[in-house]
Amino acid sequence: MAELFQKEASDRELAEEMESHLQLHIDDNVRSGMSAEEARRQALIKLGGIEQTKEACRDRKGLPMLETFLQDVRFAARMLRKNPGVTVVVVLTLALGVGANTAIFGLVNGVLLERLPVPAPEQIAALVIQGSGAPLGALGFSYPQFVEFRKQTEPFCEVFGQALGRPNFTADGHSDTLAVSGVSSNYFSALGLRPSLGRLILPGEGERPGEPAMLVLGYSFWQKRFGGDPGVLGKQVRLGGKPATIVGVAPKEFRGQFSIFEMDAYLPLSTLYPDQSGNSLWNSRSIHMMLSLGRLKPGVTLAQAQSRFDVISHRLAEQYPATDKDIRVRVMDERLSRPIPYANNAFIIFSGLFLILGALVLLLACTNIANILMARASVRQREMAIRAALGGARSRLVRQMLTETMLTALLGGSAGVLLGAWLSRLVGSIHLSGFPLQLGFGFDWRVFAYALTAVVFTAIFAGLSPALRATRADVNSVLHQGGRADAGGAARHKVRGDLMAAQVAGSLMLLIVAGLFVRSLRAVENMDLGFDPNRLLNVRLDPSINNYSETQTTEFYRSLETRIRALPGVQSASLASSVPIGYIRGKQSVYIEGRPVPPGQQAPAILFNSVDSAYFETLRVRLLLGRAFLEADGETAPPVAIVNETMAKHFWPGESPIGKRFSMTGDAGPFIDVVGVARDGKYRTLAEDPEPYFYVPLAQSFTAERVLQIRSSVPSESLMPLVQREILAIDAHAPIEEIQTMKESLGGALGYFLFRLGASLAAVMGLLGLLLAVVGVYGVVSYAATQRTQELGIRMALGASRRQVLALLLRHGAQLVAAGLLFGLAGAWGLTRVMSNMLVGVSPSDPLTYLSVAALLSSITLLACWIPARRAMRLDPMVALRYE
Amino acid sequence: MKKPEQRDLFPGALEMMILRTLKRQPLHGYALVQHIKRTSNDLLQIEEGSLYPALQRLLKEDLVKAEWSISSTNRRVRIYKLTAAGARHLERQVSSFEKMLEGITRVLARGES
Known part of the structure; x- marks a missing residue:
């Protein structure tokens, strides 16, 4: 950058120097007797034009890379302003593609990739216990197991954990049911968190039943329920009907250890389980409530921790054969156990599928943009040929065109990121009865890096081929062709046709996935549950x-x-x-x-x-x-x-x-x-x-x-x-713990929620894909019709009927659509193999979905072919022949 | 890029003349032109269109340096001065030019006799 400023300064100096030179010359001329005007004229002739001299000096210096780039950017910006229509369409298309991707990636990032907001989060490992024959993570630790593991792993790992609870909470004469973590006494100290108000639960506190009941509020709950009033400290409330004291507020960024749920409050275990009598959490080895994490000591790897845990598990299994036989504790990256350690990685497959769908939407958007740019490239072939004739190197021209595409892509990408942020906030605002779902999250560098990758990919994918084509043209032939410049037309038509088929294929895949999700949701909602969920009210009491x-x-x-x-x-x-x-x-x-x-x-x-x-x-x-x-x-x-x-x-x-x-x-x-x-x-x-x-x-x-x-x-x-x-x-x-209709209860995380989320996300993507494909097909066919105007005119002048012309244009479109459908069906079949666990009541290869979606898509795309074809058919042959 | 200009006697001649002139005394661009014209008895016409690019080149290679000052006619001018590197460069150029000139002279002389 410094170099650039330096260069500007030296340009200014040069201009000044020229000016001074001119003045000296004029002075001399005047001295030798010329009139002022003549003196100036002669001096100017001698100097040969200030600009030219300056230009010659500049050329001597050679253009640094950065300056060429800035020149390209300025030129590109001019070109974009000159064609606002094209620019707007490209930017909007890309905004949709990038927006959909950013939203999905943002969700995945928030749920799966971001580490816990605690100091040294890479030391935090999830401890998932496997019982005999039980699936991974089906059970938590029993409290006695938890205590033993915590004691025996002390030298290399601090084990801490929590039990989930849904107690009734009454304050200021108003009650609700909270989602709470009943935490072990070392929970907050092991995480290394500091309160945003008051204090957290301290080591040594709350693991003996009978201790005074207290709670730490979650930050959002504190804001929502108490308006962020610092006066809540020391407040007496009722928790599960019993008095308890609010002692603090958790830090703002900490939302609990589950990436998709935000906890309302954190209680000492003894507050959540005050009762010690009989078979209770405190003494039973068969009540598995403790969901555990560990903070590994610095330098201890997961594998080392795993082998130590194996030794302890083995010891416990021998000691308590009745309850602890075959137990094994899996020590894993905390992020792999998300969203909750019960989920058996279904969420990872779910995320993967939707990332693929997002990529498909982006590909469709790219294809559309490539199409538009191709059309533009033929128009600009003349410009490029002239520039090449004037000595522009091909690499320079390609770079120039890529800069243009990149600039457009960046514009579209920025719009897309904004759209994505808005979309993910929309999804994040879904209220799930039962648990406070939280999918809202900050956009971090990963999301931006993802969006940027998408933008660069688009620019290269959509821009390179048109740029190469536009500049490949033989200067001579283009300049001799008059106005309609489209050298190598056949090859270009083929590329455009392939792109159109690819669009149909991609959009078919999106629609089939969407169709399957929607049918599955239908099936689930009409599913025979073994009872009648309509007009049924549930009131939980204790x-x-x-x-x-x-x-x-x-x-x-x-x-x-x-x-x-x-x-x-x-x-x-x-x-x-x-x-x-x-x-x-x-x-x-x-x-x-x-x-x-x-x-x-x-x-x-x-x-x-x-x-x-x-x-x-x-x-x-x-x-x-x-x-x-x-x-x-x-x-x-x-x-x-x-x-x-x-x-x-x-x-x-x-x-x-x-x-x-x-x-x-x-x-x-x-x-x-x-x-x-x-x-x-x-x-x-x-x-x-x-x-x-x-x-x-x-x-x-x-x-x-x-x-x-x-x-x-x-x-x-x-x-x-x-x-x-x-x-x-x-x-x-x-003591009303909860009151809700059966329908509300069924909308929860174990009920319709995931099906509804999947169906609505997939439907949005499917519609986006359809929209992009229709625009793409329409664009390709109408462009082809325009390009062939002259040919069609000749055919009609030679006696071809309008019907024949229409058939000619439609046949081409139909062939491409058919090819697209074929590839799309195959692609969809492959893609949906991973969906078998996400669908209920419908097979991932459900023929009805495949056929009806294919029929729908082919009729819509054929309509998109027919409209421009019919316009071409209505041509007046005379007009068409003169068309230039 | 521009083609090598015909009015350059041979590559480097203009630069050499500039450096030689500046060795005698620091001058601004216009004075340089006038000086070369005068000392060559109007045989050598220096085009401004090649003088300034040549000066820029010399500046970039640190063979001359330039600073702004005020001329006797009260104009703001940029005075060029030979640097130590410029002086060394000039010496080398002149000696190799002289050798070449000697060679050319001999060839021309031989051809005549």
Whole structure:
């Protein structure tokens, strides 16, 4: 740059020097007797034009690279301003392509690539525990396991962790359900975080039940709920019905350890699990709630940590064969365990697929731009030929044209980044019931680098070939051709045709993926869940936090049910411990009578639900055999169970399960009678295969926390205030943990959410692709028609009918579309192989989707061919012949 | 790039003359032209169109340096001065020119006799 300024200075000096030289000469001439005017004239003739001399001096100095470049940029900017139409179309096209890509990459970046916002984040490793036979990350650590690992790994790794919770939170007379992390005492110290207000949870705090309850607010929650009021410190609130104190606010940039969820608050474990009695988190080796991370000591690699963890796992397995047999802890890069360690990398495939779709959209955009530039290149061939004739080196001309493309691409890219930022904010603002989804994130260098790569790629892909072609032309032939300059026309038409076929192919792939996602969403939304989710309201309650006894709890629920059933519009109401695809309790080991578990093996663990007698009627779960629960199936009556079809088939194939018995405690019983068989349904996720499941009466398996489910003839939303009033009438401090309609509950992360996100993202990309392809096809065909105007005129003058001309133009278009469709179908088939895990109710090679999308695309593209072809057909032969 | 100009006697002659003139005394561009014209008895006409590019070249190679000052006629002028490197360069050029001239003279003399 300095050199450039220097050069400008020396230019100025030279001009001054010339001026002074001129003056001296004039002075001399005047002295020798010339008139002032003549003196000046003679001096000027002698000097030979200031500009020329200056130019000669400049040439001597040689042009530095940078100056050539700036010259090119200035020229390019002039050219862009001269053709605003072309510029706007190219910039807009590219903005769409880059925008879609930036948005998707931004999402992927935020979820998968950014490290945790903590000091030395590269030391943080995810610790994912694998139990015997369980899939990776299916379970967290049990608290006793967690404590042992933390103690034994101390020299090389600090283990810390958290359990998720959804307690009810009441402050200032208003309650909501929060997403919280119940953290180990060393959580914040190991992460190395500092509070933005007050204090965080300190080492040594909160791992002994009975300690005073406290909480640290998440930054966003603090802003949202308390308007960022620093006065919240020391505030008394109720958490799960019990008093607790706000002691601090977490740092702004820390949103919890999950990249897609933002935690509302962080509690000491002892605040989330205050109860130590019986089988609790604190002492049970079969309650696996602790999701753990480790901070590796400096210099310790993942592999070294892995081998140490293996030794400890082995030791624990020997020590506790009943519960810890075959456990293995995988030590992995924290980012690989995202979004949550349950996800089995589905998210990575999902991201990969959408990055590919984004790249396809960008390719389509590039193709369009290449097309436009090709058309421009033929127009400018004359300009290029003249410049070549005047001595412009070909490399210089190509560089000049590339600079133009690059400048346009940069403009389009900047617009695209803005569009992308807006799009990703839009996706980020999706509210997911249940968990506070957070997909909003800052655009960091990775996103910009990605966008820049896309821009450079576009400029080179779309600009190089037209530039080479425009400058390849033989000077002589072009200049002799008159105005219509298109040397090597046949080859160029071929390239343009190939591009058009590629566009059809790319757009078909996008549309097929979109079609599959949409059909899958349809299938999911109409899926038989095994129960009827319409007009069903879920109210989760936990009276135990009011220190109710078991009898009081039972009495509370009984009077509640009576009151609710009396409400107008309520058809039935029932209680359960789990909500399918929503609030799920754990599995239960099952021992079949007469079939003892072989030594060294574990009893199968099966999902179950505790329900009351009205459950099957309320949820509309059909019973295939036997009977529903009765009021008579009370605490003292013989224990009974209802199994689903899959469980019946699994344990008692070919026989009626009615009257068969199993135990939940051990091979020796006590045993439970199977009294009925219920239809299969969906229990954990929508995409799951039929899974064994059973029901037991609530009266025979007490839980304090239950979900009241209300079937109504009126919309569930309208019942909410009435239900809340009834609950408060029984107990003014009633512990409503959550109240939502079944439809809302199904919209959650385990329900429709991913399907809806996938379908809407894919649909947007598909439509973008379609739009780009239609514009591209239309452009190619109408350009070809214009180029062939003269030929068509001759044909028509020689007697070709308009129909024949139309057929001529259409045939070419149709051939290209057909070729594109063929390649597109093959490409789509390949691309959709990775989708089998993301689709429900539709196969990734679903012929109906393929055929209908292909039919749709071919009719739209043929229409895009037909319109310009028909315009060409209407030509007046005389006009066409004179066309120049 | 421009073709080598015919009015240059041979490549480097103009530069040599400039350097030789500047060795005697620092001058501005216009004075250089006048001086060369005068001392060659109007045999050598220096074109301004080649003088200034030549001066720029010499400047770039640090054979001369230039600074602004005021002429006797009260015009702002740029005075060129020979540098030490310029003086050495001139010496080398002159000696090789003399050798060449001697060679040419001998050939021409031989041809005559």
